[in-house]
Amino acid sequence: MKVIIPAAGYGTRMRPHTHTRPKPLVPVAGRPSLDFVLDALEPLPIEELIFIVGKMGEQMKEHVQKNYSQYESRFIEQKVMRGQADAIALAEEYVKGDLLTLFVDTLFEADLTVLSDYKEDGAMFVAEVPDPSRFGIAVEGEDGFVKKLVEKPQQPESNMAVVGLYYFKDSQWLFRAIHTLMDSGRSLKGEYYLADAIQVMIDEGAKFRAFPVSVWEDTGTWDAVLHANRYLLRGMDTAQKPYTRGSAVIIPPSFVSPDAEIECSVIGPYASISEGAIVRDSIVKNSIIGVEAFVSGATLFGSIIGERATVEGGYQTLNVGDDSTTTAANSSNLEVDETFK
Numbered sequence: 084m085k086v087i088i089p090a091a092g093y094g095t096r097m098r099p100h101t102h103t104r105p106k107p108l109v110p111v112a113g114r115p116s117l118d119f120v121l122d123a124l125e126p127l128p129i130e131e132l133i134f135i136v137g138k139m140g141e142q143m144k145e146h147v148q149k150n151y152s153q154y155e156s157r158f159i160e161q162k163v164m165r166g167q168a169d170a171i172a173l174a175e176e177y178v179k180g181d182l183l184t185l186f187v188d189t190l191f192e193a194d195l196t197v198l199s200d201y202k203e204d205g206a207m208f209v210a211e212v213p214d215p216s217r218f219g220i221a222v223e224g225e226d227g228f229v230k231k232l233v234e235k236p237q238q239p240e241s242n243m244a245v246v247g248l249y250y251f252k253d254s255q256w257l258f259r260a261i262h263t264l265m266d267s268g269r270s271l272k273g274e275y276y277l278a279d280a281i282q283v284m285i286d287e288g289a290k291f292r293a294f295p296v297s298v299w300e301d302t303g304t305w306d307a308v309l310h311a312n313r314y315l316l317r318g319m320d321t322a323q324k325p326y327t328r329g330s331a332v333i334i335p336p337s338f339v340s341p342d343a344e345i346e347c348s349v350i351g352p353y354a355s356i357s358e359g360a361i362v363r364d365s366i367v368k369n370s371i372i373g374v375e376a377f378v379s380g381a382t383l384f385g386s387i388i389g390e391r392a393t394v395e396g397g398y399q400t401l402n403v404g405d406d407s408t409t410t411a412a413n414s415s416n417l418e419v420d421e422t423f424k
Contacts, residue, residue, distance in 0.1 A: 192298035216236060223243075256287075354367045
């Protein structure tokens with residue numbers, strides 16, 4: 084099995100962090116979000132990982148080859164942003180047989196072993212959601228197969244949102260469908276979507292089944308990354324009670340790198356402190372502090388602080404990119420402290 088991972092998007096919803104790195108390398112719970120996606124692939128017999136990357140693709144290549152050398156990997160640049168389907172088509176010459184595609188702005192937990200001896204034409208993974216109108220959804224027919232995919236329906240026929248994880252028994256059928264889609268010119272704002280190519284396959288008679296995921300966490304926006312950070316920390320941190328580290332108090336669930344320097348501070352709950360970071364005389368909760376960032380005399384809630392950034396003073400809710408410096412005024416929006424979702 085080969086795996087195609089489209090990751091060439093600009094990541095505009097995650098700026099300023101994506102000004103200096105690809106979105107899949109933005110950290111969550113102490114690691115790049117990409118790592119949690121690749122770790123989930125371990126049960127599968129993967130022949131090669133194919134990444135479709137953008138202008139900062141070298142960072143992706145360096146990270147994958149350093150940390151996931153057990154996989155053969157290939158990196159293809161998408162020089163013109165024409166959507167998911169176009170990105171996947173760039174890998175056509177390197178793929179034969181079965182194929183898995185997944186998007187890296189989502190974290191999931193699912194039983195991927197169902198694909199080991201899968202006999203149908205394709206599979207997609209879905210999550211039940213309370214408001215289907217916000218997502219692309221899969222609609223099943225009476226025979227149990229998916230009969231159509233609908234993007235953000237106004238009158239949903241289903242509450243099964245597709246999570247961006249698809250399996251194709253015959254990858255060549257997918258590529259033919261992509262060419263059919265692109266030749267038709269059916270796009271949205273100049274972008275061709277994978278769901279539309281899959282619909283071409285379904286209309287041609289392809290049989291797709293929908294399988295549920297037990298967990299689905301988005302990492303495409305600032306708020307979503309913090310939500311995913313909280314979810315991951317609950318599973319990673321086994322500490323039951325607050326504990327001390329030098330002059331600091333750590334409130335679980337939290338992640339504090341052994342290489343971070345924490346002094347006279349309260350960390351957590353739901354805080355991730357990366358390697359080389361320095362936090363002094365501060366309170367940090369529900370926040371992510373990047374590599375070698377410096378935080379002093381601050382109370383941070385719901386914040387993401389980039390690598391090597393400096394933050395000093397006050398009660399703040401910040402989204403600070405790499406190598407930035409801020410001494411912000413106190414925030415009046417204190418009610419953000421009222422809930423952890």
